[in-house]
Amino acid sequence: MNRLLITHCKLVTPLGRNALKGREMGNLLTVEDAFIYIEDGIIKVTGRMADVEALGLAGVCDALDAKGRVVLPGFVDSHTHLVFGGYRPDEFSWRLKGDTYMSIMERGGGIQSTVNATRVESAEQLLEKAKWFADRMIEMGVTTVEVKSGYGLDTATELKMLEVANALKQDYADRIGVAVTFLGAHAVPKEYAGRTAQYCDLIINEMLPLVKDKAEYFDIFTEKNVFEIEDSRRLLKAARDAGMKLKLHADEIVQLGGAELAAEMGAVSADHLLHVSDQGVRRMAEAGVVATLLPLTAFALKEPYAPARKMIDADGAVALATDLNPGSCFSGSIPLTIALACIYMQMSIEEVISALTINGAAAIGRADSIGSIESGKEANLVLLEFDNINMLPYYIGMNCVNTTIYKGHVIKK
Numbered sequence: 001m002n003r004l005l006i007t008h009c010k011l012v013t014p015l016g017r018n019a020l021k022g023r024e025m026g027n028l029l030t031v032e033d034a035f036i037y038i039e040d041g042i043i044k045v046t047g048r049m050a051d052v053e054a055l056g057l058a059g060v061c062d063a064l065d066a067k068g069r070v071v072l073p074g075f076v077d078s079h080t081h082l083v084f085g086g087y088r089p090d091e092f093s094w095r096l097k098g099d100t101y102m103s104i105m106e107r108g109g110g111i112q113s114t115v116n117a118t119r120v121e122s123a124e125q126l127l128e129k130a131k132w133f134a135d136r137m138i139e140m141g142v143t144t145v146e147v148k149s150g151y152g153l154d155t156a157t158e159l160k161m162l163e164v165a166n167a168l169k170q171d172y173a174d175r176i177g178v179a180v181t182f183l184g185a186h187a188v189p190k191e192y193a194g195r196t197a198q199y200c201d202l203i204i205n206e207m208l209p210l211v212k213d214k215a216e217y218f219d220i221f222t223e224k225n226v227f228e229i230e231d232s233r234r235l236l237k238a239a240r241d242a243g244m245k246l247k248l249h250a251d252e253i254v255q256l257g258g259a260e261l262a263a264e265m266g267a268v269s270a271d272h273l274l275h276v277s278d279q280g281v282r283r284m285a286e287a288g289v290v291a292t293l294l295p296l297t298a299f300a301l302k303e304p305y306a307p308a309r310k311m312i313d314a315d316g317a318v319a320l321a322t323d324l325n326p327g328s329c330f331s332g333s334i335p336l337t338i339a340l341a342c343i344y345m346q347m348s349i350e351e352v353i354s355a356l357t358i359n360g361a362a363a364i365g366r367a368d369s370i371g372s373i374e375s376g377k378e379a380n381l382v383l384l385e386f387d388n389i390n391m392l393p394y395y396i397g398m399n400c401v402n403t404t405i406y407k408g409h410v411i412k413k
């Protein structure tokens with residue numbers, strides 16, 4: 001049996017096995033001078049050091065002295081596009097000169113240029129790169145990551161991307177948890193320009209039967225001039241009928257009613273929501289759809305941040321994620337995500353911690369097994385360098401993680 005005893009930590013965690021909503025998001029349990037006892041990757045007991053001797057563990061298991069540092073649940077990055085070919089630095093420089101994300105996309109750049117690159121790269125090349133990004137995430141305390149396809153937009157390349165995501169999950173099974181999402185509805189590929197309905201037919205009739213067992217989630221870029229509400233509804237219904245759980249890129253560039261559609265369809269999450277309507281905020285809260293907010297994307301696109309405060313005050317559940325991708329947001333920075341959420345989105349650090357742990361877990365349907373430090377959950381933990389959670393937003397954009405622990409094993413130290 002594999003045993004680990006973490007001693008003298010400041011344990012800080014949300015509690016529960018579901019997404020935390022509204023005010024609950026700000027309630028963290030804090031235990032000073034605590035211990036965490038782990039067996040075979042699962043948290044068995046937590047408590048105060050004063051009570052640890054009674055357990056009779058001294059000498060029978062490995063011990064890790066946290067020296068008063070904060071221990072948090074491992075971060076869950078519940079929205080990334082970390083499998084992709086090529087890079088788009090030139091587009092980034094055009095945007096700095098005033099070009100917009102959508103105008104570049106409409107000229108055949110944007111997502112389509114990554115599609116061109118992804119189609120020609122081998123699965124091995126894509127996997128090597130995905131691992132490089134996953135390693136950077138682990139250094140920042142990420143213990144679970146969601147990975148999307150969506151740069152194939154033809155059946156063979158979408159399958160190749162899912163193969164890469166599943167290979168990452170398998171090869172890194174002892175380092176990081178992976179949730180796989182099919183995003184064949186990321187854009188209308190150039191072969192189908194002006195024929196969106198036919199591309200939707202291809203997704204429904206050809207792709208869905210092949211991908212439904214290779215991905216847990218179906219995601220879609222619901223956006224003006226991409227997949228509008230009617231196309232989105234048709235695709236989401238077909239995916240739901242095929243047994244997939246649903247996610248949406250919603251109200252990212254313009255207000256289209258993506259949040260309302262997410263609520264109507266019973267999606268697990270709706271993501272981005274920079275331009276969500278008040279009605280959308282309410283409907284999502286009522287329907288229990290997790291609002292996954294991606295402040296790095298708003299920052300990179302110079303767009304207004306999503307109204308996190310309004311969502312929490314409406315008793316909604318908010319998650320935070322990075323959106324790491326080669327276009328709208330080429331960053332996977334957890335530290336900067338934390339700083340932006342606290343500085344620009346009026347979220348408290350307690351709410352941010354809930355958003356990056358238990359609510360991120362809920363956004364990928366895993367809140368019953370990860371996302372908090374409680375007995376019976378996976379021992380996915382982050383030891384900070386400091387003894388105070390307020391250091392996280394204060395040390396702006398800098399990595400505060402000392403050690404990442406995945407299923408009871410030290411991954412980064």
Ligand code: NIG
Nearest residue numbers: 111221249323325326327328
């Ligand atoms: O989450 N908006 C659509 N998808 C991504 C961007 C993908 C890209 O630019 O390559 C997003 O922002």
Ligand code: FE
Nearest residue numbers: 079081249323
């Ligand atoms: Fe995205």
